[in-house]
Amino acid sequence: xxRPEDLTRNQDMANHAPATRVFDVAPPSARTMWTxxxxxxxxxxxxxxxxxxxxxxxxxxVPMMPAWLPAMxxxxxxxxxxxxxxxxxxxxxxDGMLSIRAAGMFGHRxxxxxxxxxxxxxxxxxxxxxxKPGARLWGMGLPGFSAGHSRLRNRARAFCLLTRRDKxxxxxxxxxxxxxLSPEKPQELLQGLREAAGQSRG
Numbered sequence: 001x002x003r004p005e006d007l008t009r010n011q012d013m014a015n016h017a018p019a020t021r022v023f024d025v026a027p028p029s030a031r032t033m034w035t036x037x038x039x040x041x042x043x044x045x046x047x048x049x050x051x052x053x054x055x056x057x058x059x060x061x062v063p064m065m066p067a068w069l070p071a072m073x074x075x076x077x078x079x080x081x082x083x084x085x086x087x088x089x090x091x092x093x094x095d096g097m098l099s100i101r102a103a104g105m106f107g108h109r110x111x112x113x114x115x116x117x118x119x120x121x122x123x124x125x126x127x128x129x130x131x132k133p134g135a136r137l138w139g140m141g142l143p144g145f146s147a148g149h150s151r152l153r154n155r156a157r158a159f160c161l162l163t164r165r166d167k168x169x170x171x172x173x174x175x176x177x178x179x180x181l182s183p184e185k186p187q188e189l190l191q192g193l194r195e196a197a198g199q200s201r202g
Contacts, residue, residue: 020094021192024184028145028163069189084139089161091183094193095148096199102161106139110179112196116172122186122191125165130154131180133162152178 008144090101098115100108125132132153139148139160146162158178162168169186171179171193183189 020092023091023093023192025089025091025161026163026167026182026184028142035165072111089163091161091181091189092194093189096196098179098193100159100161100179102139102159106148106159108159108179112193113192114174114176115179115197117190117194117197119172120190121170123168123170123192125162125168128170131158131168131170131178133158133160133180 004018006192011160015159022114050098088101090099090100092101093112096112098112100110123131130153133146133150134153135151136146136196137151137152139146141147144164146160148160150158152158156176156178158180160180162180163182167182167186169181171181174180182188
């Protein structure tokens with residue numbers, strides 16, 4: 001049987017243990033999800049339309065392998081990979097760190113203390129056009145979807161995980177950069193960040 005002081009100590013440890021919170025990302029729109037399949041259909045139609053051209057004829061040395069078959073594979077694999085990566089998105093808050101995984105390939109970690117939460121706000125990018133992503137520095141983009149590092153129209157650099165243009169959580173960093181996110185519940189994430197900031201100061 002545990003002594004009362006042991007129970008108290010265990011309770012204190014549980015209270016101070018770093019909690020991990022995962023925030024759902026808003027799902028991409030139907031337009032975004034259909035972009036890649038639609039592009040694949042167009043490219044397949046082009047390949048079949050050109051299948052009688054010289055460059056797409058079967059290789060005489062390999063009569064059983066139509067030349068359009070590897071062309072189809074070369075078109076399908078990147079598009080299929082991109083479609084799968086769209087589903088890998090994650091926002092996590094743990095031990096004073098905000099971790100973001102966008103499209104599987106693009107990750108970003110920042111200490112909550114580096115965020116200027118006093119200036120953080122939930123915006124509609126159609127109204128706050130200065131925060132719209134412009135030139136993509138390293139990332140992936142589709143209609144209605146942006147992941148990775150971009151330069152905003154206000155010339156600041158930003159890491160983005162955007163699946164919609166409204167209800168975007170804009171998080172300014174103290175170094176002048178931004179983080180733009182599309183959580184399912186942006187107010188809940190903002191509140192979680194403020195609570196984490198309060199705990200780190202305490």
